[in-house]
Amino acid sequence: MAVTVKIPAQLRAAAGGVAEAEVDGSNVREVLDSLFASFSELRERISDDGGSLRRFVNVYVAGEDIRFMDGLDTAVADGAEVTILPAVAGG
Amino acid sequence: MTAEGLKCRECGTEYPLEALYVCERCFGPLEVAYQHDRSLSVAERRRRIQSGPQNIWRYSDFLPLAGGPPGPSGRRTSRAGLPAGCTPLVRADRLAAELGLREVWVKNDAANPTHSFKDRVVSVATARARELGFKVIACASTGNLANSVAAHGAALGMESYVFIPSDLEEQKVLATGIYGTKLVAVRGNYDDVNRLCTELSAERDWAFVNVNLRPYYAEGSKTIAFEIAEQLGWTIPDRVVAPIASGSLFTKIGKGFDEWREVGLLEGDLPIMYGAQASGCSPVATAFAAGHNVCRPVKPDTIAKSLAIGNPADGPYAIDLARRTGGGVDSVTDDEIREGIGLLARTTGIFTETAGGVTTATLAKLAARGDIGARDSVVLVITGDGLKTLDAVRGSFESYEIDPSLADFEATVDEASLAVSGAR
Numbered sequence: 001m002a003v004t005v006k007i008p009a010q011l012r013a014a015a016g017g018v019a020e021a022e023v024d025g026s027n028v029r030e031v032l033d034s035l036f037a038s039f040s041e042l043r044e045r046i047s048d049d050g051g052s053l054r055r056f057v058n059v060y061v062a063g064e065d066i067r068f069m070d071g072l073d074t075a076v077a078d079g080a081e082v083t084i085l086p087a088v089a090g091g
Numbered sequence: 092m093t094a095e096g097l098k099c100r101e102c103g104t105e106y107p108l109e110a111l112y113v114c115e116r117c118f119g120p121l122e123v124a125y126q127h128d129r130s131l132s133v134a135e136r137r138r139r140i141q142s143g144p145q146n147i148w149r150y151s152d153f154l155p156l157a158g159g160p161p162g163p164s165g166r167r168t169s170r171a172g173l174p175a176g177c178t179p180l181v182r183a184d185r186l187a188a189e190l191g192l193r194e195v196w197v198k199n200d201a202a203n204p205t206h207s208f209k210d211r212v213v214s215v216a217t218a219r220a221r222e223l224g225f226k227v228i229a230c231a232s233t234g235n236l237a238n239s240v241a242a243h244g245a246a247l248g249m250e251s252y253v254f255i256p257s258d259l260e261e262q263k264v265l266a267t268g269i270y271g272t273k274l275v276a277v278r279g280n281y282d283d284v285n286r287l288c289t290e291l292s293a294e295r296d297w298a299f300v301n302v303n304l305r306p307y308y309a310e311g312s313k314t315i316a317f318e319i320a321e322q323l324g325w326t327i328p329d330r331v332v333a334p335i336a337s338g339s340l341f342t343k344i345g346k347g348f349d350e351w352r353e354v355g356l357l358e359g360d361l362p363i364m365y366g367a368q369a370s371g372c373s374p375v376a377t378a379f380a381a382g383h384n385v386c387r388p389v390k391p392d393t394i395a396k397s398l399a400i401g402n403p404a405d406g407p408y409a410i411d412l413a414r415r416t417g418g419g420v421d422s423v424t425d426d427e428i429r430e431g432i433g434l435l436a437r438t439t440g441i442f443t444e445t446a447g448g449v450t451t452a453t454l455a456k457l458a459a460r461g462d463i464g465a466r467d468s469v470v471l472v473i474t475g476d477g478l479k480t481l482d483a484v485r486g487s488f489e490s491y492e493i494d495p496s497l498a499d500f501e502a503t504v505d506e507a508s509l510a511v512s513g514a515r
Binding site: 008009010011014046054055057058060063065067083085086088 | 289
């Protein structure tokens with residue numbers, strides 16, 4: 001299933017300069033694994049040693065934070081948009 | 092300048108003093124690192140501060156501007172832009188007595204140009220944005236920041252874009268739009284607005300004060316700690332109670348005291364730091380109570396909209412500070428918030444917005460629980476003005492309407508006040 005991953009400016013250098021990538025996967029874990037297969041450098045930037053997301057990385061599926069859903073197991077529909085963004089403080 | 096670069100709080104990677112906010116290696120937040128001139132004596136440092144203007148620029152040695160304080164000259168900085176800070180620290184003996192405490196001080200940051208502490212952070216961020224050559228300032232806001240960015244844009248002649256949740260209090264919307272900003276109400280909560288602005292900041296060459304300028308912006312909050320210490324005669328209070336939304340203000344108050352201890356301006360331990368949240372949005376208090384380091388995001392549902400950040404990026408650092416100093420993070424209900432606003436108003440003459448109600452109610456809770464020692468001095472950080480959230484106090488008191496006659500006054504008001512005092 002094709003999914004669009006939006007890559008934040010801070011990670012584009014590690015992703016061949018692209019702002020988004022088309023990858024496959026039916027949940028967030030698969031989508032990210034598929035992204036890491038194309039851009040191996042991204043793995044250590046986003047994930048910690050245990051395979052979880054680093055604590056200042058936010059991932060959204062169709063605009064919703066995956067922590068409100070099933071985390072890395074959150075289902076991703078065909079054609080959906082997955083957005084990776086840094087956490088930013090300040091109100 | 093004493094600021095020497097940006098440094099990742101997580102992995103320590105260093106970056107130049109530009110519009111950067113995220114570590115490219117680990118995604119951790121970047122923070123300004125300083126190299127202070129070790130040859131200055133404590134007396135000389137104090138003189139440098141005391142000879143400065145009556146605003147935050149008196150602390151320029153500890154703020155990240157390359158060109159020193161903005162304005163035509165050091166003496167005249169209070170005439171440039173919208174000078175923030177040097178707000179009153181008032182002794183609140185009647186509040187203390189009501190809570191059974193000895194010494195309570197209120198840091199009244201409603202006394203800033205746009206009536207909240209946000210003028211401190213926006214002053215620093217916009218000054219740095221100008222140094223970096225930005226023409227447009229912008230922000231994602233829960234309201235107070237919107238007021239401040241719009242006003243600073245007007246004062247400095249910079250174009251501004253302000254993004255707010257569409258359900259914001261009317262007072263905050265009106266007090267933003269009037270400055271001629273481009274006001275954008277986003278259908279969603281603050282966390283949605285924040286996400287949008289994070290995406291936008293990569294696409295536009297704008298200074299989002301709390302996104303790409305965040306490392307500079309956040310430093311402005313240290314000036315609350317500097318002022319408290321200076322106003323208390325260069326001492327550190329025993330305890331500080333301050334609100335937590337993203338956790339940035341709370342964390343930077345700790346950093347302010349810490350930096351001054353490091354250069355010898357202050358001696359002694361950090362204050363015991365207490366954070367205050369609304370129960371309807373308490374991801375930091377919940378994580379603290381559970382012993383976690385990471386906050387699970389929540390969907391906010393509280394009248395304290397200026398604290399309604401469900402995904403607090405500095406939450407882990409706020410928890411660490413509370414733990415490290417032996418303090419805590421508590422939460423209070425909407426009813427307690429309303430009571431807190433009333434309590435502060437009644438006992439100090441200071442009318443605060445809902446965030447101040449959260450802070451005051453948290454102090455009351457700590458006092459009732461016996462968590463604050465009988466001999467301790469406590470500083471309550473009041474971050475915004477009650478006129479910003481008038482709905483919260485509607486119907487919270489009684490008043491009288493009478494005919495313009497002595498007889499009606501005596502019949503209605505005198506009788507009613509007798510009844511009240513009789514009931515006591």
